[in-house]
Amino acid sequence: MDEPLPNIVFLFEGETCNHHKCFEEVINDPSNALGPFDVILVPCQAWLDESRPCLIQRMPGHLAVDINIDGPKSDCHGGIVGGSIREPILDLVALTHKLVDPLTGHFTAPTFYDKVRNNEALSRARISSLTASSNSSILSRLASTTLNLQTAPNQCPNEVASIALTYIKDQFAQLPQFNKLHLTVTRNDVWCYEDPNNKFFQASIQAMEKVWSKPPQLIATNHTSQVASILKTTHAAPIMLLGFTKESTGSIERIPMRNITLARDFMVEFLSTIAQDNFVNTFQVSKPTNIHTPIPLASKLKTNYQTSRYLSFDWLQHAAYYCLYLIVLVFCASLLSFVWQYETIDRFKLLDYNTLKEKIAEQYNFSQNAIVVHGTDVSLPLVASLAQELRSLGNKDRFLVYHCNGELSPLSQRILHFIDAELDIYDVCQELLEMKLISPYDIDGYRNGYLKVLMLLHAPADQVLLIDASTILMHDPNILRKSQGYIDTGTFFFYDREAYAQQHLLGRGYTAFGSSKTLSSTHLHQLVDNFEYELFDSKKSISQHLENTLAWNGHSHSEQDTAVIAINKKVTSRVYPLLWFLLHDIRHRVAFSNKDNDFFWLAFELLNLPYHFSPWAATSTANTQSPSLYGGLGQYLPEDDNSKSLLYLNARNLVDPYDASSSLPHLPMQAVIDRLHQLHNSIPKYIVPRRTRSANAAKENDAIHYIAKLGSQELDSEVISQIQRRAARAVAIAHVQQREMVNLD
Incomplete structure (x- = not known):
């Protein structure tokens, strides 16, 4: 054949x-x-x-539409916010009831079956299992299901998909508009005849x-x-x-x-x-x-x-393997090329601070003095109440609020300007991105703990006070600029609490400088011994202050508390290229700091520039009298006199209406009011007396969280009143924020 x-x-x-x-x-x-x-x-x-x-x-053909209904930004606790939001599952149940006829089982869109050929049998529309949280105590932030529809000869797939999507949207629009609807066509198979x-x-x-x-x-x-x-x-x-x-x-x-x-x-x-x-x-x-x-x-x-x-498809599999192998080779080659270029060229491109300052001066007016604060949507009540607190203490400095890549929404910015019309708001990440100082891939890495360096570099002022939004001030911080230490060095720093842990300055292990396994080769010693001083026209020289620090002698893994930092940028301009080098390069090689805590004093130390610390150790507060106090971190006034007055207390738990939440919650008004009562009930009554820094305090177990066995004394009534006023201001602003969020929705 x-x-x-x-x-x-x-x-x-x-x-x-x-x-x-x-x-x-x-x-x-x-x-x-x-x-x-x-x-x-x-x-x-x-x-x-x-x-x-x-x-x-x-x-038949098959049209599948995923229906997702989004509610709050995150899952909520049913026992706390139950009843204050409309659960997405309620909208999903109501919507699916509208979509399918309970008698015929057909899709209820009026024109959906118009073009079906006569005598064609159609199966029922099918709703997949409604999906929400399996935890009965949680109000899920979303609910979802899939609508499965069969199509028949003469129905156009694109046309029926359009009819279905339009009809679902119209039915959802008839429900109370608390949640958002998202539709996705996951299948639209054509029928065959x-x-x-x-x-x-x-x-x-x-x-x-x-x-x-x-x-x-x-x-x-x-x-x-x-x-x-x-x-x-x-x-x-x-x-x-x-x-x-x-x-x-x-x-x-x-x-x-x-x-x-x-x-x-x-x-x-x-x-x-x-x-x-x-x-x-x-x-x-x-x-x-x-x-x-x-x-x-x-x-x-x-x-x-x-x-x-x-x-x-065997040959396709082989081709896919070869393509994947080629992609991996190209990726590895690109990575090696990037590493080589960075290690040999890019990392040595130091910050030209004078040029940066000129660019900023061209866009913004420079001020003599400025208060610089990091703000986000969730910390808005703290930032705004801090501005009010400073004005009530007589401070008239320019108030600068910084955020990174949209952390402050337009609503939050309007509220801030309503409270203080003269404050300025900057998106420092976008500003420095436009100046090509940072990469778009690095932006999110600066948000959590490393933004203070960028804020300090950008701030259009000669004398800057960096202050945490959660800091409760008892006196105008301008008093620091009048101290002799600040006048002599252009700096004023405060000590962190003494605590021993084999991490940060006392970390041991492999670093970019080699292996550090002994006491004499902690991260701090590695950094000081191997730093590239020649890049900054400096040389290794250990100051008397460094030799006396607890970190250098192996007693405490942190030295500086950055809740309040005072710096005269005009007289310390030499330090900023090195400070930028620590942020941009060294921190990725040696984990020497808890976020940016020890960046500032170390930059001055490595450049052999003078710097000044408060003579007093950090203090702590508590509700009950005890030899060991667990609470916020505070600092005394730097004067060596008998007043022993508290300068500030950094205790977010005492003034935050949102209870240190990482995202902005949606709260009913009564919950905000109830939070004020909780804050007033948590106000401390005792404080650790003024003292100097001690290695013995670092030896106590869990010293990282409290100051142990150093006694306590009653907290001054004026301090308690100041905490109450700050909490009341913050809660009032949270009340306004929540109200405006409801109006915006």
């Missing part, structure tokens, strides 16, 4: 349970040269009984009847084959959905051996039929370049099953 065999392409696709991921991309990829095809055969499970084969004449008079359909019927000795049933299935739909859409060829076993075999697909044998015989008979002369004359297939040319039949087609060439 010398008849030509038509080109045959076998597609082996095993991702049915994984929703046929990437199947459509592979089919449409021009490099695969699949097609054009004259007929497509797709085996499936469709028999209605155990003995009679089936041919599927009609297959094959003409039974089609020559390939007739050839299939003829082959089935010959092999099974009975004619096949022509059926309409309720199941949508995504593979068939994709092939039908991309190649526009007749699709023969061939039932080879009963659907009851299920996902285990244990097809009887008899059915497998007869299916093989069917394929041979079908190919034999279409290989006949009357078929060959009309069966003209464009030959893809990567498929073997037709081969002559050496013997009867029924006994020579090996003459057709198989094309599987």
Whole structure:
């Protein structure tokens, strides 16, 4: 027999349970040269009984729409905010009730079924399980489900998808507008309808009847084959959905051996039929370049099953591996190139502070004195109440609020300007990004703990006071600028609490400078011994202050408290390139600091510049009298006199209406008022007396959290009153913020 065999392409696709991921991309990829095809055969499970084969004449389309309803920004505790928000699951239940007719089970959009061909049966619309939190005590921030709709002949997939999306949005708009609706079409498979008079359909019927000795049933299935739909859409060829076993075999697909044998015989008979002369004359297939040319039949087609060439996805897998290997090589080469360029060139491009200062001066007016504070949406009550507190203490400095990459919303900025019309707000990350001082990839890395350096570099003022928003001031901090230490050095720093831990300044282990395993090679010693002084025209010189520090002698892992920092930028301009170098480079090589705590004094030390610390150690407060006090960190006035007055207390837990939340909560007004009572009840009554820094304090267990065995004394009534006033101001501003948030929604 010398008849030509038509080109045959076998597609082996095993991702049915994984929703046929990437199947459509592979089919449409021009490099695969699949097609054009004259007929497509797709085996499936469709028999209605155990003995009679089936041919599927009609297959419905499948439209799947993911419905997600978003509520609050995060999950909420049901016992705290229950009733104050509208739960997304309520909207989801109400919406799904509107979408499906409870009697017919059909989708309720009025025009959805208008173009369905007469006498076409449609299955019910199906709603997947409604999804919310499995924890009954949590109010989930979102609820979701999937609406599954079958489409029928004459319905346009894009048109019905548009109708469904519009209708769902319209129904949702009729609900109370507390939450947000998000719709995503995840499937839109086209329906199939094959003409039974089609020559390939007739050839299939003829082959089935010959092999099974009975004619096949022509059926309409309720199941949508995504593979068939994709092939039908991309190649526009007749699709023969061939039932080879009963659907009851299920996902285990244990097809009887008899059915497998007869299916093989069917394929041979079908190919034999279409290989006949009357078929060959009309069966003209464009030959893809990567498929073997037709081969002559050496013997009867029924006994020579090996003459057709198989094309599987194996070569695609090999190609994918080679591409992945190439991508990894390119990535590694790019990474090595980046590291080489940074280590040999970029890291030595030091900050030109004078040029930076000139650029800032061109855009903003320079001031003599300024208060600089970091603000976010959640810390807005603290920032605004700090501004009020400073003005009540008689401070008239320019008030600068900094944030990074949109941390302060337009609403928060309006509230700040309403409270103090003269304050200035800067997005320091965007400002320095425009000046090409930082990279867009680094922005988020500055938010948590490293923003003070950027704020100090940018602040358009000669004398700067960096103050944490949670700091409660008892006196005008301008008093620091009048101290002799500040006048002599242009700096005034405060000590952190004494605490011993093998981390930060006392860290041990591998660093960019080598391995540090002994006491003499802590991170602090490594940094001082191996720092590149020549870059800054300096040399190693250990000051008397450094030799006396607890960190240098292995007693405390931190030296500086950065709640309040006073710096005269005009007389300390030499330090800023080195300070930037610590932030930009060294901190990634040696983890010497808890955030930016020890950046400032170390920058002066490494440059051999003088700096000044308060003579007094940090103090702490508590509600009950005890030798060990656990609470906020405070500092006494620097004067060496008998007043022993407290300068500030950094205790967010005493004044924060949002209880140190990391994100801005939505609270009912009563909850804000109740928070004020909680704050008043938590005000401390005792404080550690004024003292000097001691290595013994660092030896106590858990000294990182409290000051132990150093006694206590009653807190001055004026300090308590100041804490109460600050808490009341912060809560009042939180009340305004929550009210404006509701109005904005």
